[in-house]
Amino acid sequence: xxxxxELTMAKAIAEAISQEMERDQHVFVxxxxxxxxxxxxxxxxxxxxxxxxxxxxxxxxxxTAFIGAATGAAAEGMRPIVELMFVDFFGVCMDQIYNHLAxxxxxxxxxxxxxxxxxxxxxxGYGDAAQHSQCLYSVFAHTPGLKIVVPSTAYDAKGLxxxxxxxxxxxxxxxxxxxxxxxxxxxxxxxVNVVPERSYTIPFGKADVKRPGTDITxxxxxxxxxxxLDAAEKLSKEGIEAEVIDLRTLVPLDRExxxxxxxxxxxxxxxxxDYLGFGLSGEIAAIAADEAFEYLDAxxxxxxxxxxxxxxxxxxxxxxxxxxxxxxxxxxxxxx
Amino acid sequence: xxxxxxEFPDKFAALSKEDKVxxxxxxxxxxxxxxxxxxxxxxxxxxxxxxxxxxxxxIASGVMANLSKNDWITSTHRGHGHAIAKGAQIHxxxxxxxxxxxxxxxxxxxSMHIADFSVGMLGANGVVGGGYNIxxxxxxxxxxxxxxxxxxxxxxxxxxxxxxxxxxxNIASVWKLPVIFVNENNQWASTTPTSFATSVAxxxxxxxxxxxxxxxxxxxxxxxVYNAAAALVEAARKGKGxxxxxxxxxxxxxxxxxxPEKYRTKEEVQKHFTENDPIIRYADWMKGKGLIDDxxxxxxxxxxxxxxxxxxxxxxxxxxxxxxxxxxxLFSFSPSxxxxxxx
Ligand SMILES: Cc1ncc(C[n+]2csc(CCOP(=O)(O)OP(=O)(O)O)c2C)c(N)n1
Numbered sequence: 078x079x080x081x082x083e084l085t086m087a088k089a090i091a092e093a094i095s096q097e098m099e100r101d102q103h104v105f106v107x108x109x110x111x112x113x114x115x116x117x118x119x120x121x122x123x124x125x126x127x128x129x130x131x132x133x134x135x136x137x138x139x140x141t142a143f144i145g146a147a148t149g150a151a152a153e154g155m156r157p158i159v160e161l162m163f164v165d166f167f168g169v170c171m172d173q174i175y176n177h178l179a180x181x182x183x184x185x186x187x188x189x190x191x192x193x194x195x196x197x198x199x200x201x202g203y204g205d206a207a208q209h210s211q212c213l214y215s216v217f218a219h220t221p222g223l224k225i226v227v228p229s230t231a232y233d234a235k236g237l238x239x240x241x242x243x244x245x246x247x248x249x250x251x252x253x254x255x256x257x258x259x260x261x262x263x264x265x266x267x268x269v270n271v272v273p274e275r276s277y278t279i280p281f282g283k284a285d286v287k288r289p290g291t292d293i294t295x296x297x298x299x300x301x302x303x304x305x306l307d308a309a310e311k312l313s314k315e316g317i318e319a320e321v322i323d324l325r326t327l328v329p330l331d332r333e334x335x336x337x338x339x340x341x342x343x344x345x346x347x348x349x350x351d352y353l354g355f356g357l358s359g360e361i362a363a364i365a366a367d368e369a370f371e372y373l374d375a376x377x378x379x380x381x382x383x384x385x386x387x388x389x390x391x392x393x394x395x396x397x398x399x400x401x402x403x404x405x406x407x408x409x410x411x412x413x
Numbered sequence: 414x415x416x417x418x419x420e421f422p423d424k425f426a427a428l429s430k431e432d433k434v435x436x437x438x439x440x441x442x443x444x445x446x447x448x449x450x451x452x453x454x455x456x457x458x459x460x461x462x463x464x465x466x467x468x469x470x471x472i473a474s475g476v477m478a479n480l481s482k483n484d485w486i487t488s489t490h491r492g493h494g495h496a497i498a499k500g501a502q503i504h505x506x507x508x509x510x511x512x513x514x515x516x517x518x519x520x521x522x523x524s525m526h527i528a529d530f531s532v533g534m535l536g537a538n539g540v541v542g543g544g545y546n547i548x549x550x551x552x553x554x555x556x557x558x559x560x561x562x563x564x565x566x567x568x569x570x571x572x573x574x575x576x577x578x579x580x581x582x583n584i585a586s587v588w589k590l591p592v593i594f595v596n597e598n599n600q601w602a603s604t605t606p607t608s609f610a611t612s613v614a615x616x617x618x619x620x621x622x623x624x625x626x627x628x629x630x631x632x633x634x635x636x637x638v639y640n641a642a643a644a645l646v647e648a649a650r651k652g653k654g655x656x657x658x659x660x661x662x663x664x665x666x667x668x669x670x671x672x673p674e675k676y677r678t679k680e681e682v683q684k685h686f687t688e689n690d691p692i693i694r695y696a697d698w699m700k701g702k703g704l705i706d707d708x709x710x711x712x713x714x715x716x717x718x719x720x721x722x723x724x725x726x727x728x729x730x731x732x733x734x735x736x737x738x739x740x741x742x743l744f745s746f747s748p749s750x751x752x753x754x755x756x
Contacts, residue, residue, distance in 0.1 A: 113676045114604040137574035137610035138541050138602060166540055169575065204460025204512070206523040208539035261671060385743050388734075390512030390520030391460060396736035 084272040085258025087119030089231035090196075093238035094121065094158060096276045098128055101156060104242060105132040107143045108160030108196075117162055118198050118257045140170035144195065148178045151191040156242060161197040164213045164251065178247045179222035190245045194238075199227075200253040200300055200350060202398055203262055207386035210394070212299070212349075215356035217249050218327040224248040224281060225327040229256060229302040232270050233325055236279030243278065253299040253350075265303035282329030286338070290320035293412050294338040296361050297348040298324045301399060305348055308404035317412045327357065335361060336369045343374040344411045348399050353381035380407050416615055416629040416661070424643040425636045433704055436478055436635050438713055440470035440692050443494040445717035446503055449725065450493065450510065450524075454670040459510050463524045466494030468633075468665030471691035472597050473498035475638030476565060476658075479646045485533045485551040485564040487544030490525045491597075492537035495567055501529035504724035513731035520734050521742060535564075542575030544568060545594070549581050552590035552655070561650045563591045571602025573616050582623040582657070589654035593645050596657065597632065599664035604676040620657040632660025633691040636698070663689065 084092065098104045105128075106121055112135040115122030125133045136143045140161060147157040161167060167174065174195065182189050201210030218225045224246055228234040234252065241248040256268040287302055288309050295305045302323045309319040320338050324331060339345055345365050347358040358379035365377050380399045388394055425433075447465045454463045466473070469491075477498035480486070488495040496506060501517065509516025509527050516522070517529050525539040535551055538544050548566035555562040572578065573596060585592045596616045600607050613619060620627025626645070630637045638660055645656040663685040667674045674682075699705040705713075 110604045112604075117603075135605050135609065137605075138571045139574045139576065141576045169540065169542070169577070204523060205462055206526055206539065207521070208525065209462070383740065385739055386521075388521045388739050389461065389509075389518075389523030389526070390734050392512075392733050392736055393520060393739045397739050 081271055082274070083269050084231045084235075085264075085269050086228065086231045086234045086252065087122065087257040087259065089235040089272045090120045090238050090252065091115070091122050091124060092272070093235040094242070095124055095127060097239055097242040098124070098132060100276070103154060103156045104158065105134065105155065106158045106160070107134045107136050107147065109136055109138060109162050111135060111160055116160060118252065118254055119259060120160065120196060120252060120257070140166060141173055144170045145173040145177065147193045147195070148173065148181065148191060151193045152181070152189055156192045158194040158196060158242065161195060163209050164197040164199045165208050165211050167197070167213065167216070174217070174223075175220050179220050182246065183222055191247050192245045193247045194241045194250055195247065196250045196252065198254050199251045200255050201387045201394060202255055202300070204389055204391060204394060206389040210387035212251070212351040214249070214251050214327055215351050215360075218357070222247065223328060225251070226281065226325070227251045227253075227298045227327065228325060229253075229287075229299050229323050230268050230270050231258075231272050233279060233285065233323075235272050236277050237281075237325065239276055240278040240281060244281070251299070255300050256303075267303055267306065279325070281326045282331050283325065284331035284334035285323045285325055286320060286334070287323045288319065288321040290318035290342065292318045292342055293344040293346060293408050294320050294322060294335070294342045295346045295348055295404070295408065296322045296324065296335055298327075299350060301348045301350050304399060304401045305404055307401040308408060311401070311405050312408055312412075315409070317408065319408055332364050332368065335364055339365055339369040340372045343372055345373065346378045346380065346404070346408055346411055348404055349379070349381035350398060351381060352384050353379060354384040356381065375411055378407050378411050380404060419628050419641075421640040421644045423640055425639045430704055432478070433699065436474050436639065437692070437695055437699060437705065438717070439474040439477070439498050440635065440695065441713050442503070442717045442720065443470045443473065443497045444692060445714065445721045446497060446506070447493060449721045451666070451670050453510070453725075459524070461523055462669045464491040464669050465666040466491055468686065468690065469597055469599060469662045470494055471635035471638055471695065472595065472632045472660045472662060473567075475635045476595055476642040478639055479642045480533070480563065480565065482532045483560075483562050485535050485548065485562065487535050487548045487564070487566045488528065488537040489544065489567055489569060489572070490537070490539055490541070491569070492525070492527060492567075496527055496529060496534060496537070499529070499534055500532035501527070501534065503720055504727040505529070507721070507724040507728040508731050511728040511731070512733060513728055514734050514738075515727070515731040519738070519742070542568065542572040542577045545577045545581030548592050548594075549585050549590060552585060552592040553588070555591050556588070561591075563593065563646050563649045565593045565595055565646075567595050567597060569602060570596065570598040570600070570607040570611060570616060573619065574610055582620070582625065582655075585655040586623040586625045589652065591649035591652070592655040593642070593649055594655065594657045595642070596659040597662060598659055599662045601664045601668070601677075603668040615659060617657055617659040625655055625657055627657040627659065629659040629661060632662035633689050633694060635691060635695045662691075
């Protein structure tokens with residue numbers, strides 16, 4: 078029975094970190110409110126009492142300092158996990174991420190290894206306005222030198238976190254607030270699933286077909302996986318079978334999975350909670366155009382946040398973030 | 414919390430009775446607003462996160478009484494009190510929290526971004542430490558245009574550990590800008606105590622590193638805050654440059670409404686509230702001086718509660734935005750004039 082237990086994504090992440098900290102003394106955690114509080118979104122809950130304040134370090138509100146310090150500590154053989162509370166705050170420490178963490182391995186001609194995991198919370202839908210609701214993983218995927226992980230379920234979250242910690246490169250690990258299984262925020266039941274107690278890894282660059290289908294391919298990640306699955310259930314009743322592909326990592330990106338699915342369904346819809354312009358949806362559309370053009374029976378459709386900051390007011394926010402209904406409608410118009 | 418006191422000239426003594434009562438009224442109005450907002454949030458009438466100013470009212474009230482509408486402030490995530498003290502109207506603030514078109518930001522901002530730009534607010538801020546340099550820029554405009562306007566930047570103890578603090582303080586000092594940096598040291602930065610995260614016992618001491626004057630006052634004593642701000646604002650107006658004013662206070666409520674507050678005891682909080690409520694302290698002082706009596710205080714509170722209730726009604730009756738409104742306000746012209754907005 079014990080390996081049949083279900084966990085929330087937050088608990089799965091915390092368990093992954095805990096197991097790796099037991100396995101490897103070099104792993105430690107830094108971030109704001111990661112200690113007693115266990116992380117504002119629960120990613121480090123229970124770790125302080127297990128590992129003490131020397132390895133679970135609350136920090137001052139000094140993101141430049143502690144994210145920069147992760148790079149230095151990693152260069153000297155540590156394996157830091159650092160939390161940037163909301164991805165929206167990346168601007169205050171972007172130089173440390175973009176010009177140092179991401180580039181130092183390359184600029185050193187491969188002489189430097191930087192096993193840093195930078196975790197951060199993403200996503201909107203709960204009225205937290207423009208500085209606390211973005212996804213922005215495309216900004217970091219655009220930056221050469223960072224691996225990009227964006228899980229959608231507890232099972233994936235644990236395996237991907239262990240893989241991230243063991244990776245010798247900088248990995249950015251984005252968890253969606255609405256998937257963490259927090260008491261105060263609604264979350265999809267599916268995000269809570271069976272998580273083995275043993276330690277396991279999920280390789281990067283392997284998308285997961287969350288639902289097989291024959292009529293249309295929906296490529297997505299994080300919260301949009303759940304919205305797409307809900308939409309797929311509706312569509313199924315109408316005789317449209319959607320295949321839902323969860324990318325799970327953006328860098329490396331599983332192009333083959335996208336292309337294979339297009340070859341099967343001949344229709345592609347990309348759904349993204351990040352901005353529409355210059356981002357993930359454009360990248361996937363370009364891959365389809367470059368490598369699967371002759372298999373497409375219709376133009377690629379993209380559904381994402383229009384290029385406006387996330388507004389606070391509920392009707393506005395619900396309008397800009399792709400909804401189950403909007404996904405279903407876009408899929409219908411493609412499948413017709 | 415011991416600190417070295419500086420005696421500022423007692424400008425407060427020269428205030429009219431009306432102005433002295435006005436200071437109390439501002440505090441009472443902030444308290445009434447915040448108390449209702451807390452209830453509304455707990456009743457799920459307001460989404461997102463809300464950070465309350467309860468217990469810190471003397472700082473905004475005492476500082477803002479020295480500013481005119483032409484002076485600027487930059488606010489924080491805990492900014493409702495700053496807005497009210499600067500002259501924002503409660504009904505439009507409430508409408509913003511309800512996400513209505515009649516709100517100060519037409520529903521685009523919400524709690525952390527409420528600001529009335531017409532009374533000299535240069536925005537609240539959801540990014541900790543985001544306000545320093547905006548205040549610096551406002552100070553620059555005053556210097557370049559040769560006006561006597563002053564910019565006041567409110568920031569928390571936690572925010573004093575941001576890198577932007579260093580750059581702003583240095584530049585304000587070398588350029589002798591009319592900027593007052595008002596630190597609201599409420600002894601907590603979300604879940605960690607100030608002493609845990611801050612290299613100095615007194616944030617005012619950091620001013621020395623920038624060749625700037627730095628003072629600490631009892632931030633729950635509105636008279637002390639008023640007198641300190643009066644002296645520093647006047648000096649800045651006369652071109653004497655920036656200053657740092659640390660106001661010691663205590664965050665009575667959780668970091669945000671709903672915070673389980675695992676990191677401190679209820680007794681600690683209660684002790685601060687019963688012994689050091691800035692409103693009770695000032696009201697008692699006024700009563701002692703015969704400036705107000707219990708009946709007048711009760712009337713003042715009732716009026717504030719009515720103003721908040723009326724504001725809530727206004728907010729409720731106001732329309733929600735149309736979804737297409739999401740495309741407006743990105744640039745200083747409408748999207749029809751800018752077809753490149755990616756939809
Ligand atoms: C750059 C940045 N880092 C972290 C946060 C998350 N955060 C919001 S408020 C807060 C604590 C702020 O403490 P302080 O400046 O003392 O202000 P207080 O909340 O006590 O009024 C934190 C960590 C943020 N909004 N911005």
